Amino acid sequence: MIRSPPQKYNPKKVEEKILDFWVKNDIFKKSIEQRKTNDSYVFLEGPPTANGMPHPGHVLTRVMKDLILRYQAMNGYYILRKAGWDTHGLPVEIEVEKKLGLKDKHDIEKYGLKKFNDECKKSVFKYENAWVEMTKRIGFWLDMDNPYITLKNDYIESVWWSLKQAWEKKLLYRGHKVVPYCPRCGTALSAHEVAQGYKNVEEPSIFIKFKLKDEDAYFLAWTTTPWTLISNVALAVHPNATYIKILYHGQTLILAEERAAVLLKGQEYEMLDGFSGKDLEKTEYEPLFDYAKPDKKAWYVILADFVTMEDGTGIVHIAPAFGEDDYNVGVKYGLPVVQLVNLDGTFKDEVTLWKGQFVKDADPSIIKHLEKEGFLEGTKEHTHEYPFCWRCDSPLLYYAMESWFIAMSKVQKNLVDNNDQINWYPRHIQQGRFGDFIRDVKDWALSRNRYWGTPLPIWICTDKKCKHQICVGSVDELKELSDEFPDDYDLHKPFVDELTVRCPKCNSKMKREKEVIDCWYDSGSAFFAQWHYPFENKKQFEENFPIDFISEALDQTRGWFYSLLAISTFLFERPPYKNVLTLGLVLDKDNVKMSKSKRNYVDPTIILDHEGADALRWYLLSANAPWNSTRFYEEAVRETLGKFILTLWNSYNFFTTYASLDKFDPRQDMIPINDRQLLDKWILSRFNRTVSEVRKYFETFEIHKAARVIESFLIEDFSNWYLRRSRKRLWVEEKTDDKLAGYSTMYDVFLGLSKLLAPFVPFITDEIYQNLRTGDMPESIHLCDYLQPDERHIDENLEEGMRRVRALVEVGRALRSKVGIKVRYPLSSAVIVCKKDVEVLIKDLLDLLNEEINVKHISFERDTGKFMTKTVKPNHSQLGPKYKAKVKGIVTAIEELDEHGLYEDLTTKGEVALSVVGEEIKLTIKDFKIVETEKEHIASTQTEDMILLLDTTLTPELEAEGFAREIVRRIQSMRKELDLDVEQQISTSVGISKEKQQMLKDWEDYIKGETRSQAITYEDKPTGKLVKTWDIDEVKATIGVGT
């Protein structure tokens, strides 16, 4: 039996009830288990780090993943939804350092690695509860009881296995490379980590003069990093550029001609000489500082192609220790690597003036010093992007460091091929942002000089002669090599470093390379490591590879999306996933990216409490294309609640109120669709079309479009038209077939709509479903199948006819408002002038039009002749050019003619002859404008190819009927004010003039019926529970309502 739910919708209460229902009845588990024998749809959860609170961006990814998975599940696919946690890496260490008050790596070692890593392990799950709660609360169905966790021994063992594969393919090497380095974290960062942290900064850039050794002249160079000048060893020029020597403010300077033209524009200088870059090679100059004691020849001009003429002076200062280009060109020329900076980013002791200072902080003081020494030519504020550490926000330094690498450049071709096989949404990322990155792939700097991470499984023999290197690929292998290996072990530091490992060649002790690995490698291994492959679950791995669908935010493009592809490419030589949906960022109300530091993000739990998960989900899913950024703020979600969720609830409430009153039973009372009204057939046609569009949009992940077609179906078609037009049908006392047809249709639509919406808004849909379902249906909507459109119920002509009728209603109402006759007053007739085929489309739907614009009778005509008068007026723009000065005379002549006769003559004879100042002029219809005017008591309007005419005559009878409706409306509003039940009977007394009483006489039954009045009495002073006096168009009426 259909119940009538509470009128007010309380999102939090309903959603918590449904959550409880799911848990108590194991619905999530059942939704997976019941599809166990079906084809599977493989999903991989990108593991979040649980050591920070979830924010709106995380909510968006989780909502989107859930939507797709629910959709595919309802389509019958078997989907595992294993949760995952990313647990290693710097962010965790930083948290712990803060907590323990440790300032740097030295502090950590002093504190003890075992204790430190134990703290890290604890810290990782600090916010796990908040994450689990959020995930559940928003309705993201994820198996959080059996997650994969990157810190587990099994997981690490799988990662080691994969590294050994790389080792055996000779892809792992220890290299020397200039890498972005975080002085605070004390570790190098990989390219995709650097990519996380570019910021625009405004910094001083300076022009410096380097004095030539054998001449009283200066090279003018430019830099944005003054602190690197101390380690300067060379100046680079472009071999093919032209350089000039000039006299400027009494000094001789050398710089690129092209740059001089820009920098010294409008200033006076004297050209002394010119040469090409090549001519300058090997020219020696004097160092700015004497701190460096290079072991090789330094301080001369070298040639380099990377010198640009876009900024600076065309002369670039070279410090091989601090730049990739610098390092490479240094190798070529055999330049010394002068390294005067400690690993913590401070100057070494030999730099007496600034020793111990952080290099970037020393910039202003260095600039001052250069100025004092006369080497500074000028400064300029320069805005550019500079990389910062993605976690601790320190500015990165470029450093020549030793590190372990994976030679991704060797498999670049495979990466490109594999990328080509992936479906990217949106498409442009494939060859754009991601493709660019892959085509120019750099070797992956894998090792990290840190503590909390998967240890690099490489051991090197300590014997000076042997130096044998091994990469360990399993726990058994390590056991084999170790003197002692306990049963209770933990594959982290310091355990792995405390093992005594023997060299298989010489039996000497081996020492592990002390680094841990990039945590992006951990998460990128998830597709096999989650199964402890290849040590266990081989079958499961094979069934779940490749992955059908992954989805994360745009910032993962070169993060997780890349690390998955990279690892899968060198391990299995194939792409790891087939479809990847890249999500836009979540921005605040002012279009600014949400970040902790700006504190501009909304706490999702507040919105979940106020507006609920469904409204939150619907907003995120419908606001924008998934890959576009979406603004997020509470008012927006509140609007969604009002517009969509509550419209759904109110219309559902409307249906159930009446259906329960009539004890509508879907098992017995359903009327076959063929026996229902056109209106019913129409909404079912619209519904099935909506279903088919929704499915179409899912194919291409155009989720916003899917959501919008549903929204417009619900609001425009179903709520604002179908239900509005069906109200009267439900208002009859008896259980008529038509009323049952209405209930049947509403039942069909609500049941169908709930299924259609279930993946989007899983709570309210299950709430509705629970009320509508009959015993033979699954116990939750999430155990149902998704809908297929039923083509038999799609009726093109019916939809087109209805569209036209609605268009007529629109202009009809506008017309009434224009002529000033309220809709409440009926008019006797309307005429539609249109073609035969249009008439066929709409003739069966005219009852709707009748009621909406309140006319007694509607008929069709092919032309407007009976109602409109056609006259003609001279068309000046035609006549003007032809007759010039005579026009005035022509117009006067026309005015003297009978205007009706004129039109007749023009249409029958084709022309009229006028005599103007003795001259005969013949005019055709083209020389006139045709003007149509309505005859008396006719109003006209037009839409598309249909003209609607109204007879505006108000007879006394019509006026009486309208007045009766005025009275009804007042009584109804009083009923409402009294908060009466729908069925409650009342007694009504009316105080009104005798004349109006007479008017109402014929309509008493109507008034009684509409207002459920047992009797209507006329009294001078009406009585009742509520008595009100109304002004009805200057008529005073006092009405009393009693129960």
Place this chain on the structure above:
RNA sequence: GGGCCAGUAGCUUAGGUUGGUUGGAGCACCCGGCUGAUAACCGGGAGGUCAAGAGUUCAAAUCUCUUCUGGCCCA
């Protein structure tokens, strides 16, 4: 400096592939109507140099180029 995405009413946005009547909606505002759906509904009004400029074309919000602004990514 390069790449990608975007810029439409006060706000949120549709349309853009396939150029073609007067650029649609919603929120907010004003006027009117309707209502036994009270976080409603219907009609009307006001609000747009479709970021700017140029080009192609009979015709450009739509295609092309340039510029500006914002976002993201890279160097």
